[in-house]
Amino acid sequence: MTQIEWDRIPMVDLTEELTFIREPILDKMTDVVDSGQYILGEKGEQLEKQVADYIGSTYGIGTASGTDALELSLKALAIGPGDDVITTPFTFFATAGAIAQVGARPVFADIEKDTYNIDPASIEKAITQNTKAIMVVHLYGKAANMQEIMRIADNYDLRVIEDACQAIGTEYNGKRVGSIGDIGCFSFFPSKNLGAFGDAGLVTTNQPELYEKIRGLRNHGSTKKYHHSAIGMNSRLDEMQAAVLLVKLYYLDIFLHKRKESANRYTENLHRLLKTPAVAQEQEHTFHQYCVELAERDELASVLDQSGIDSAIYYPVPLHLQPAFDYLGYQKGDFPIAERAAKRILGLPIYPMLSFQKQDYIINTINNFLANNG
Incomplete structure (x- = not known):
């Protein structure tokens, strides 16, 4: 497409x-x-x-x-x-x-490696x-x-x-x-x-x-x-x-349902090739962000950008390594799971009005990238 x-x-x-x-x-x-x-x-x-x-x-x-x-x-x-x-x-x-x-x-x-919480x-x-x-x-x-x-x-x-x-x-x-x-x-x-x-x-x-x-x-x-x-x-x-x-609160559950639909569609098409969000019955996910994880994060972000698709890194620098918190005395390596996630995680477009056509274009772009870099 x-x-x-x-x-x-x-x-x-x-x-x-x-x-x-x-x-x-x-x-x-x-x-x-x-x-x-x-x-x-x-x-x-x-x-x-x-x-x-x-x-x-x-x-x-x-x-x-x-x-x-x-x-x-x-x-x-x-x-x-x-x-x-x-x-x-x-x-x-x-x-x-x-x-x-x-x-x-x-x-x-530190955080859990699968939920990032x-x-x-x-x-x-x-x-x-x-x-x-x-x-x-x-x-x-x-x-x-x-x-x-x-x-x-x-x-x-x-x-x-x-x-x-x-x-x-x-x-x-x-x-x-x-x-x-x-x-x-x-x-x-x-x-x-x-x-x-x-x-x-x-x-x-x-x-x-x-x-x-x-x-x-x-x-x-x-x-x-x-x-x-x-x-x-x-x-x-x-x-x-x-x-x-x-007004927006009245429509919130409808919009959350649409987010979950988009998230499920991403997961169905991407989970075999990269790490997709963990979903458990007792710990629900409403997908304010849909984030995938892969070693080639920066390369994929570049390909998406060249293809006219925005992406975002949530979050590139863990808080313990932010200069504003230098006074706390933390060092690189103190929270290895958070630090690893910061290097590998990438947010994909997700919002209630995201069309199947646009989402298919995103999915196909990612799959083509992974096929060429597998």
């Missing part, structure tokens, strides 16, 4: 998705304009309740971004200087960055008397091993924050991620499975005291106007983004 009907296949095409839901989004946005309520209004409250219900949590608190959701969660748990928080070195920078921002120390634990056995080895929490990442939309992680947290009296920024709608043993630990954090960055028209995020919890703390902290430490019980931050989800997200 040749490339005949498009200039290039992007990693994510938000414009195609918008053609499907343009009118209801514009209607909701017009409601906001007409209301005169732009911050902490009715749409935001609706979104908080509907996302919490969807996740299976008691409470939802809108924030200005997924990164803020992580930082606010740490602050609500009174985590700061002198405290350690265990997390994965194989994720986006914001996870460990939020830990550092509150003055705590990110402590890394944090390895519970590695977590247990990293626990010290200074450890206060585990920040779990459900990477690429794949649920981490929450049964083991919660067991470890219970045994050592640790709090658990779920970084579910890539995994809204993902289930683990029948529960949606973000409802299992003490706190769940979500990002609504435009390219996420549930994406706004700018930055936005949300926190979920089942604990009323954490709900009240986070609700205040995201608004300068205030739940009553001009009365401040803590030093918080300005991290309020605005009404326009809430309006967009309310």
Whole structure:
């Protein structure tokens, strides 16, 4: 199959998705304009309740971004200087960055080679008397091993924050991620499975005291106007983004189903020739990213680029080797599984409106490359 009907296949095409839901989004946005309520209004409250219900949590608190959701969660748990928080070195920078921002120390634990999620056995080895929490990442939309992680947290009296920024709608043993630990954090960055028209995020919890703390902290430490019980931050989800997200949330399960269809099609056609994502019944995958693994990663990326197909590396430099974290004292070789994955993993285009024709072109391009480099 040749490339005949498009200039290039992007990693994510938000414009195609918008053609499907343009009118209801514009209607909701017009409601906001007409209301005169732009911050902490009715749409935001609706979104908080509907996302919490969807996740299976008691409470939802809108924030200005997924990164803020992580930082606010740490602050609500009174985590700061002198405290350690265990997390994965194989994720986006914001996870460990939020830990550092509150003055705590990110402590890394290696990942599982098949899921790329944090390895519970590695977590247990990293626990010290200074450890206060585990920040779990459900990477690429794949649920981490929450049964083991919660067991470890219970045994050592640790709090658990779920970084579910890539995994809204993902289930683990029948529960949606973000409802299992003490706190769940979500990002609504435009390219996420549930994406706004700018930055936005949300926190979920089942604990009323954490709900009240986070609700205040995201608004300068205030739940009553001009009365401040803590030093918080300005991290309020605005009404326009809430309006967009309310519409998109209605279609979320349909879009996740389309992602899974595309992922299954990739796997059926590629699994014999390279490593495709691991899928298990108890640890669902909603495919925010579809990543394959192979030794010739960079060569394949180059061929895809020359063929008019975008690809991306998630993530080329593990966090323990980032210059910003030099002060932690980690060295190359400390987390060999994460380091190996960083050299071999490649994300392929995946989004709800990815056509079979475009996907076949991607698959055929990859198969031709592998046939010539086998």
